[in-house]
Amino acid sequence: MTREVRLTPxxxxxxxxxxSVAVAEAEPDEVMPPVEAPAGWSQARRDAFREFHRANFGGLDGPTGNLxxxxxxxxxxxxxxxxxxRRAEPGTLETGMWLGKSTRGQGIGLIALRLLLAEAVQAGARRVVAETRADNLPALNLLRRCGAVLGDDTGDGHGDGTAIRAEIRLGVSEDVAGAW
Incomplete structure (x- = not known):
């Protein structure tokens, strides 16, 4: 069965x-930054989810620098x-992703990440980085399938072994990427 997967801001x-997908198929800490609120999908967490995403409506050029x-x-x-x-790393964008539980393991994440990498190229990025946990094997496999080089989260070989940094180099010329 062919599925259509697309990205929409x-x-x-x-x-x-x-x-709705987050509440039905994910835990709050999988889909948003931590907030002081009752456990689970309390009204405070739902409101924080909305505000977190609204704060990012400005995209890469907006105040948060997130799309x-x-x-x-x-x-x-x-x-x-x-x-x-990633202002400290010119030419570098970072990524993160979550899927509802019912759609995990179906290849949707791979399609979405490949679409996102194309968006990063259009934005002039030379590389995309992601950080995940060493025990998040589906994410690590997905990143590897997109050409990521994996290392510890510090980049100096002295991490604590719980966090992994993945770097995907993109085919963008230095002249284009150096513009930002």
């Missing part, structure tokens, strides 16, 4: 469907992937 129209995309499969929002500026 997160906006007011797809924010509530994105929140959030809803991952849409066959017309349904199934997760989120983001690109973010």
């Amino acid at each position: 997160v906006d007011e129209q797809n924010l509530e469907p994105l929140l 959030m995309y809803a991952i849409v499969q066959d017309g349904d929002v199934v997760g989120m992937v983001r690109l973010g500026r």
Whole structure:
């Protein structure tokens, strides 16, 4: 079965469907920064989820320097992937992704990451980095399939073994990427 997967910038129209997937199929700490709120998907966490995503509506050139995309499969929002500026590393964008539990393991993440990497090239990036846990084998496999080189989170070989940094080099000339 062929599935259509596309990325759509997160906006007011797809924010509530994105929140619905998060509540039904993910834990809060998988899909948003930590907040002081009752455990689980309390109203405070739902409000924080909305505000977190609204703060990023400005995209790469906005105040947060993040561009959030809803991952849409066959017309349904199934997760989120983001690109973010790394001001300390010129030419580098970072990414993170989550999918609802019912769509994990179906190749949707791979398609979404490849689409995101194309967006990064269009933005002039030379590389995309991601950070994940050493025990997150699905994420590590996905990153490897997209050409990532994996190392410890510090980059100096002295990490604690729990965090992994993945770096994907993109085919962008230095002249284009040096513009930012």
